[in-house]
Amino acid sequence: MNLKRYIFLTLCLLNLNVFAQTPGNTIKVEPNDDLDEIVRKSTLVVPDDRQYEWQQLEYIAFLHFGQNTFHALEWGTGKEDPKDFYPTELDANQWISVVKDAGMKMAMLTVKHHDGFCLWPTRTSDHSVKSSNWKNGKGDVLGELVAAARKQDIKVGLYLSPADLHEIERPGGTYGNGSKPHKVQIPSDPDLQKTAKKIFEYELDDYDALFMNQLYEILTQYGQIEEVWFDGANPKPGTGQSYNRKAWYDMIRQLQPGAVIAIKGPDVRWCGNEAGHTRNAEWSVLPLPVAPADYDWPDKTKDDLGSREMLKDAKYLYWYPAETNTSVRHGWFYRDDKQYVKTVEHLLDLWYRSVGGNTVLLLNLTPDRRGLIPDKDAARLREVGRIIKESFQDNLADGAKMSASAAMADHGAELANDGNENTFWKPEDGTTNASFTIDLGEEKEFNAILLQEAIRTQGQRVEAFAIDVWKNGSWQEVDNSTIIGYKSIRRIPMVKTDKVRVRILESRVAPTLSEIGIYKTIELFENPQIVRNREGEVGIQCSVENTQIHFTTDGAEPTQDSPVYQKSIHLPKGGKIKAIAYALDGSGQSEVVSVDFDICSAKWEIAKVSSELEGNKALNAIDADPSTVWESAESGSVPFIEIDLGEELKLHGFSYLPDAKDESGICQEYKLEVSRDGKKWETAATGTFDNIKNNPVLQEERFDKKYPARMIRLSCLKSLGGGKRFSAAEIGVITK
Ligand code: FUL
Numbered sequence: 001m002n003l004k005r006y007i008f009l010t011l012c013l014l015n016l017n018v019f020a021q022t023p024g025n026t027i028k029v030e031p032n033d034d035l036d037e038i039v040r041k042s043t044l045v046v047p048d049d050r051q052y053e054w055q056q057l058e059y060i061a062f063l064h065f066g067q068n069t070f071h072a073l074e075w076g077t078g079k080e081d082p083k084d085f086y087p088t089e090l091d092a093n094q095w096i097s098v099v100k101d102a103g104m105k106m107a108m109l110t111v112k113h114h115d116g117f118c119l120w121p122t123r124t125s126d127h128s129v130k131s132s133n134w135k136n137g138k139g140d141v142l143g144e145l146v147a148a149a150r151k152q153d154i155k156v157g158l159y160l161s162p163a164d165l166h167e168i169e170r171p172g173g174t175y176g177n178g179s180k181p182h183k184v185q186i187p188s189d190p191d192l193q194k195t196a197k198k199i200f201e202y203e204l205d206d207y208d209a210l211f212m213n214q215l216y217e218i219l220t221q222y223g224q225i226e227e228v229w230f231d232g233a234n235p236k237p238g239t240g241q242s243y244n245r246k247a248w249y250d251m252i253r254q255l256q257p258g259a260v261i262a263i264k265g266p267d268v269r270w271c272g273n274e275a276g277h278t279r280n281a282e283w284s285v286l287p288l289p290v291a292p293a294d295y296d297w298p299d300k301t302k303d304d305l306g307s308r309e310m311l312k313d314a315k316y317l318y319w320y321p322a323e324t325n326t327s328v329r330h331g332w333f334y335r336d337d338k339q340y341v342k343t344v345e346h347l348l349d350l351w352y353r354s355v356g357g358n359t360v361l362l363l364n365l366t367p368d369r370r371g372l373i374p375d376k377d378a379a380r381l382r383e384v385g386r387i388i389k390e391s392f393q394d395n396l397a398d399g400a401k402m403s404a405s406a407a408m409a410d411h412g413a414e415l416a417n418d419g420n421e422n423t424f425w426k427p428e429d430g431t432t433n434a435s436f437t438i439d440l441g442e443e444k445e446f447n448a449i450l451l452q453e454a455i456r457t458q459g460q461r462v463e464a465f466a467i468d469v470w471k472n473g474s475w476q477e478v479d480n481s482t483i484i485g486y487k488s489i490r491r492i493p494m495v496k497t498d499k500v501r502v503r504i505l506e507s508r509v510a511p512t513l514s515e516i517g518i519y520k521t522i523e524l525f526e527n528p529q530i531v532r533n534r535e536g537e538v539g540i541q542c543s544v545e546n547t548q549i550h551f552t553t554d555g556a557e558p559t560q561d562s563p564v565y566q567k568s569i570h571l572p573k574g575g576k577i578k579a580i581a582y583a584l585d586g587s588g589q590s591e592v593v594s595v596d597f598d599i600c601s602a603k604w605e606i607a608k609v610s611s612e613l614e615g616n617k618a619l620n621a622i623d624a625d626p627s628t629v630w631e632s633a634e635s636g637s638v639p640f641i642e643i644d645l646g647e648e649l650k651l652h653g654f655s656y657l658p659d660a661k662d663e664s665g666i667c668q669e670y671k672l673e674v675s676r677d678g679k680k681w682e683t684a685a686t687g688t689f690d691n692i693k694n695n696p697v698l699q700e701e702r703f704d705k706k707y708p709a710r711m712i713r714l715s716c717l718k719s720l721g722g723g724k725r726f727s728a729a730e731i732g733v734i735t736k
Helices: 003-014 035-042 049-057 067-071 092-102 141-151 165-169 190-195 206-220 245-255 344-355 375-391 413-417 618-622
Strands: 026-028 059-063 106-112 155-160 182-186 200-204 227-230 260-263 285-288 316-319 322-327 359-365 401-404 434-452 462-471 474-481 488-507 515-519 529-532 537-541 547-552 575-583 593-597 605-609 640-657 667-675 681-688 699-719 730-734
Touching: 035 316, 049 260, 049 359, 059 092, 059 155, 092 106, 092 141, 092 359, 092 375, 106 141, 106 227, 141 155, 155 206, 182 206, 200 206, 200 245, 206 245, 227 245, 245 260, 322 344, 344 359, 344 375, 344 488, 359 375, 401 413, 413 434, 413 515, 474 488, 529 593, 537 575, 605 618, 618 640, 618 730, 640 667, 640 681, 681 699, 699 730
Parallel strands: 059 106, 059 359, 106 155, 155 227, 227 260, 322 359
Antiparallel strands: 026 316, 182 200, 285 316, 401 434, 434 488, 434 515, 462 474, 462 488, 529 537, 547 575, 575 593, 605 640, 640 699, 640 730, 667 681, 667 699
16 A cells, blocks of 8 residues: 555544545534534535525415315315315416416425315326316316416426325225335326336335325326425324325435425425514524434424534534425415405515525415416516516626635636626635625616525535625625525615625635625515504504505595595494505605404403413403413413403404414414303304414404304314413404
């Protein structure tokens, strides 16, 4: 053995890390690695090709459609009649044209939601479009979506719910039937076996076998699939059903090697909420306690997932990027025209925070009972798409002179502005802070800076940075933030300058920048806010100066001819307020915002309550202020709140706004009783607030008939925490 080889082998054996490992999406942490070494290793963690391609999609569409659409439900029961599924004008081309105009790159359909109804003519069950009257049972929603998507160059994703209520409820159903895993061939159908390129064999119980046959069909009959989404939610847990997820993943990898497996899977992580909240620092490199092959991909909901503090106990470092999923409407499925639709302002802000915050935005659209995306939603999505397109078409940094405080010879500053995400600026290893200057050559006006790290080969490194602009002969900081990752878009107040500086304040090993953009983006005119207090006084506020607000109370669209808002509007019995703000100089106007109020709580009193915590009194549940909450103490009996409405009303239903900050006190199973005199009580409704754990938004439940009542009592039969605690931000009644 020559000397060189001897030294090489000795160093390897001593694990002195002199020879760098190859980057990959999993890097093992050795027991003797200190934090510095773990941090160094974290820069070797990079996305694999399918993860990188998925990340580049940036903005994609979810489509929740199925039995729930026809029952105005979030979660069905599994007992729905297939004949209830009957879209009258289904047109997947319309869906895709909205997706396309919105600037989204993929459409992902709920081909089977928790109720088990399949939107393609599966061979595995009769509970599908085949048994509906839609197109005489010859229809295929997935097929239509795929055909439309291919025409317009939109990629396709699949949501197939592992939880399947139909298979729980039907006689002889397979879900949780206690069957033992045995060798099963996939596809199992003899006809499909004849044409199958490969027949798989796995150890599966009855439901898993059915599920994998469904998976096989949708992965083989519809061309290229880009994402497979496995939901962790299950409306009926406790059946004892388990899944052979390793088999699912194995088959997906073989049938659709380019598809990412999301949520309960190894490639894409759920952002941790359904409200569209985004993190301050969204790391794509995460610590894992075991090797990815042995991991079961639990939800990650904490604020900090990838800081140095989080990495220090890692056994493995893993590329696990986040997907922000939320719905354009209140709820995942179309319900009715009263359902809240996010404004353009809201959607655009969401896009900036998610796409510009190192995540992919998976925004849900809700085809209605016609089988079309509702006009209002379509118009808003298209408007957002237009704004994004126009805002980012002209990079003011093009042709600018780039320089940096330090750079490696083959990673000069100019590479951060060559339109190529694969080339990048980088200083020598060990240079963890550095500054990067963009000389625009002349004064330009802008309000957004876009930064990208070279994640594909260099991973995610930047931990803190600041942005300065050159003003009156000196640098002035206009923004600072944490991570960059695939993409960070920072919005700043409009500024005019000829020089911008990005200061990397902290980074792992050495920072990289693969692309920099400077944009003058379209700024929206701020929407007015409509709020009503307990006494029924409606206030409309707009923080923009020199504006005039016009409003209507008759449901008509407000214009400049509508009454001018000057003082609060008295609306104790409820009604619809629509408002719009105009700049006095004619330079702009807001969107029309609208709120539909029911009767106010001015006359209401708390008649009785099971208990209330000091500081979180029961009155907070009827004070018209969602920021204050009622919280009961933990007790052995069913917690409840009894409200005296001060007068007899005809009740159509009730509403419950949970306290999203107190998961364990959120009511999941409720009973609502009514009384005319406080003595004789009648149950008006019992039920569950579907999906309230993941989506703790306002719940509105309508009764089967109208009840005359002066008192209501809401009892929490089961809270999310399992214990006997109940909390509420607001409780209301529906009288219309
Ligand atoms: C949740 C489900 O329970 C909802 O219905 C919806 O499909 C959402 C995307 O995931 O967990």
